[in-house]
Amino acid sequence: MSIIEEKDVRGDGPVFKDISAEDDDMQPTVIESLCMNCYENGSTRLLLTKIPFFKEIIISSFTCSHCNWSNTEIQSAGRIQDQGVTYTLLVRSKDDLNREVVKADSATTRIPELDFEIPAFTQKGSLSTIEGLIERAAAGLEQEQPIRKATAPDVAEKIDEFIEKLKKLKEVEHEFTLVIDDPSGNSFVENPYAPQKDEALSVVHYKRTAQQDAQLGIKADEDAQEEEDGKPGGDIESLRNEVLVFNTNCPECNAPANTNMKLVQIPHFKEVIIMATNCDSCGHRTNEVKSGGATEELGTKITLHLTDPSDMSRDLLKSETCSVLIPELEFELGMAALGGKFTTLEGLLTDIKQLIVSKNPFACGDSGAPERAEKLQLFGKKIEQVIAGELDVHIILDDPAGNSYLQNVYAPDPDPEMKVEKYERTFEQNEDLGLNDMKTEGYQ
Structure with a gap:
């Protein structure tokens, strides 16, 4: 019974x-x-x-x-569930703010549009509404503001600005996403259309990791660590939570060096692997980005019309197979140049300027003809004007592997100044990627 x-x-x-x-x-x-x-x-x-x-x-x-x-x-009042649960709600109207929410103390609450997160076990469990969660989060930030204003006015001012953004969510002038991730499976977001499906609400059940079991008190930390180290998926899961360091040799002086590697989840995209090498002997530094997933079935072409200097702060992932085009400057950067990068749009343009102007072997020494050097310097000035927002140009990222990304600042709504196209690769592009000779079925 x-x-x-x-x-x-x-x-x-x-x-x-x-x-x-x-x-x-x-x-x-x-x-x-x-x-x-x-x-x-x-x-x-x-x-x-x-x-x-x-x-x-x-x-x-x-x-x-x-x-x-x-x-x-x-x-x-029940037991910890067999699986964890993640609720993802797209808040479209003020009616959505009235949805009942059960938030267990083991749940993590996120609002991706604001890069806001309430970690697990930092709040007691609560029965509230979406609006109540927002008000409670704002009240928690306001609690220490008098002390911050006395000791760190700059930090207090930024937090005040963030609190205003948080409170403005209650007006629902723009859609936003609420994510509640609870490994105990005991959190809940109301579906007002139950038992019918709610198109705005996504519910995903998942298997807990050994570390999550330890956090919930189901297993001891030592047992969880042994299980994590012993299972195939444990190594991948640990990459999401820590920076791995392994020994290598410096590509410049061949001295022993360390390479740091981290698995990063890019919002609204996929996982990527960021690797950085720093040599203490010669000071050489390098970083590289690899896609954490497979080659996509379709290529991706991203076109952004630069209309404001704030566009320079957009996050950008350029894979090794991505080429960069600026039609107004008649400029094209091949897919092999610069390698893989996870940076901002300003960082990419700065690297392009350094590659073309500062590090170009044909612009200095005996190979540096005055006319050529003058043209390269003029190109560098145009890049500076683009960064400053003084030139109206388009930036095109063309990646036949589909592993490049440019941040949509209006996400999850479409960006009016950005166009993302999917296309079928040509035979030549598949040849460049090595896909024509890759056979995964029917081989002996």
């Missing part, structure tokens, strides 16, 4: 009742409790209830009549 089927000792009703504001029988249990603020006795109210289409929960509320301190908390 499940706990839902057991009868309440005070009557014939179930222990957990569906949550409802109109049910007169839903009376909380009052318990005298010690106040951890003034150490006098206060009151804790416990309410055992069941959320429709979800599960049983325990809502607790503590109040102290002596110091007026209060605290609310929510706990799951």
Whole structure:
């Protein structure tokens, strides 16, 4: 017999009742409790209830009549689920702000558009709405603002600006995404159309890692680490949480050096591997970016019209197979040049200028004809004008492997100044990528 089927000792009703504001029988249990603020006795109210289409929960509320301190908390009345769960909600209107949300203390809350995250175990569990989560996050940031304004005014000013952005989300002037990731599987976001499917809400269940089991107290840290090291997927999972260091030789002086490697998830794109080498002997530094996924079925062509100097701060991933074109300057950079890079648009243009003007062997020495050097210097000035926003140009990233990326600052909405095209590769492009001779089926 499940706990839902057991009868309440005070009557014939179930222990957990569906949550409802109109049910007169839903009376909380009052318990005298010690106040951890003034150490006098206060009151804790416990309410055992069941959320429709979800599960049983325990809502607790503590109040102290002596110091007026209060605290609310929510706990799951069931066990930790077999799988973790991730809820991704696209908030499109103010009606979405009224959706009920159960956020367990083990859940991580993210708003990708603001690069905002509430880590797991930093807040107690709560039963609220989307609007309530935003207000609670803003209140938490405002709590230490008086101290910050006295000790770090610059930081306090930036946090004030961020709090205004957070509060502005409640107006829903633009769509935004709310992600709740809970490895315990006990968090919940309401589907107002249940049992029909909600097009704005995505629910994904996943298998917990050994580290997540350890965080939830299911396994000891030592057991979790042994399991993580022993399974094939453990090495990949650890890459997401740490920087790996391995020994190599400097490509310039051949002295022993270290290479740092990190697996990074780019929002609205895919995982990439960033590698950086630093030589202590000769000071040589190099960095490289590799795609963490396979070659895409279609090539990608990204065209951005530069209309504002702020475009220079857009994140950009240029794979080794990507070529860069600026039609207004009659400029094309081949796919092998500069290698793979994860930088900003300004960083890419700066690297292009250095490659063409500063590091060009045909612009200096005996090979440097005055006319050629003058043209290269003029090109460098035009690149500087592009970076400053003084020239109206288009930047085109053409990657037949489909592994390059340019940040959409309006995500998840389309960018009016950016065009992304998918296309079929030609035979020559497949030949350059080595795909024509690659056979994965029907071989002996």
